[in-house]
Amino acid sequence: MSKNKEFVAVYGATGHTGAFVIAELLRRRLPVIAVGRDMPRVPAGVTARIAALDDAAALDEAFADCAVVINCAGPFLDTASPIIEAALRVGSAYVDVTAEQASALSTFELYHERARARGVTIIPAAGFYGGLADLLASTLVGQHSVDDMTVAIALDHWWPTKGTRKTGERNHVPRVVVKNGSLVPMTVPTTKTEWTFDSAHGVQEMEEMPFSEIITISRHLHVRNLRAYLNTSSLNEVRAEATPQPVAVDAHGRSAQTFAIEVIAHDSAGIRRAAAQGQDIYAVTAPLVVEAAARMLEPSFARSGALSLGEAFDAADFLRSVGSEHLMFELSAT
Template sequence: MTNSEAQRKQPVIAVYGANGHTGGYLLTDLHRRGLTPILVGRNADRLRAAADAAGLPDAVIRVADLNDRAALIAAFRGADVVISSLPAYVEIGEPILAAAIDAGAHYTDISGEQLFLRRVLDEYGTRAENAGVTVVSGITDSNLSGDLLAHLATRRVTGPAEVILSHLSRSGGNGSKGSAKTILASLDWFLSGGWHYEGGEFRTGPVARYTEITFPDSTTPTQVAKFAQPPVLTIPRHSDVSYVAGALDVEILGHLSGFTPAALDDMPDAPDADLRYYLVADVFGVDGGVVRGLVSGVDSYRDSALMAVEAAVRLADGTAKPGALAPAEAFDAEDFLNSLAPHGITWQITPQ
């Protein structure tokens, strides 16, 4: 194979939102893989600066505003996959998704919002299928890990299983302003706990079970409350479950209740440097068997970017079926998680 032939076989990945904090990690990993992306956004100078900072002087720059559908479709033409890197997808995420599908490109993103993911699955699945492309939304350290872990862990107990998902910061570090914008856009939904899955349907409202979790590195239980984890929506698509819910430390939820636009204005753009985390999937079988799936990560933002690029590269090979899919429907769960090990992201499933 000649060098030119090898180059033609490289996937073409477009990134919208490349000049943000997580966008920088996306570009760094694309550069590490030897891929030259298409960078799309509103400001050509900022995109060029982001490309240069990531060592991608040959990156293609295309300008398209979120409100310009024709420009977005034109910008994504020729891309195998579009990665969307935005805050508050529930407010501004749909134009990128729709334009990617209309341009004939597979799509993934780093959203963390149940409301957006439900919209993707319910309203864009048929559209993506008809276009012959695959959409996998919500590729983050929490969402992808939770979905893939639950897929593997539920198969180690007698079903239908009950699944509790929780994300735990190991350092207590603060997130980015982009994450804060996401929270503010759906604050009432986050505080309400969002959807859980029970009795074959998605439900809102409080839940009375699993109010305490003993987290890794702790010998005492932590009080938790229901939280709007997006994998609640995807796990029932591929696993034998009777109940799925997200959980979060009630102390953290208490901090969210006082969050305001004024507090957002005072936040720094970049997050803290130490953002180690655990993603915990506790799975309970009907016969009393219990297993815990655990992903241990290095940096929530970096790791989400690594996962999104890995997902994009896998989507580019065209083996996933068209439509809007859960991560475990699109990818081999064990193989995907194992691919993250060189970056210090580890996983395990153990009996409890």
């Protein structure tokens, strides 16, 4: 890492997820710069910089001394490209937290070779959606080929943030799954099923609802068929206009929401399962992206290009580092 690039920039720092990321960077004593289109409030002692998405010069100036840029400002269909372009111009690594399939796919396709040529790392979809399932799947199967893989997620509630609402209104790109080794449009109307979680969530009615984990997993793992499901009750909540925003219930600012995520792989060797449980999908995104930033700050880190979390790092070691404080996870085989 260059001596004049020591900071981690957080774009969208005053948003709901951005605030969790700033707090986690401060907790880990990593030097942080808060960047956004406006800065109504930032924690004491944090430097704030103003840079609009359509102001390339301001973005370059904001990121010039930053080794890593974390983008928490959605919709990422609108924000990812201008921030990545600025990061490439100034030679900063980039991480975002998109759940949007089209944004993650576009980042991989458009920026992998350019990032490699520039010698920087770009990691889209490194949060709860996209990143966590990719880490679990990578730990589960490594470089082995898998016939069928399913990602199942249960939330006891989904209280959406303003950013989630805005992204839902913006993102009308058809969702995709992996079938016979290729990305194909999800069947509509969607498939529904039941899933028994090995957690307090128990038996849940599930609806096929793929997010960016389809893109991150299929980017580097050899999976012939890949689908993802979310419990129907949480989807009903996030779709209802009257559902409130999350409310903090502890000293860390987390809501009372709990989640369970399971990744099941089927192949000739049998059935393998990786699972994780935790509290607050927005809050748990912070340790995931901050752990990625911290690892990219290490002098020994030498990966470049557009990579998923499970591709850029040792997935099992990454999960152990995050799980000690923020997650409970396990692996099993039948």
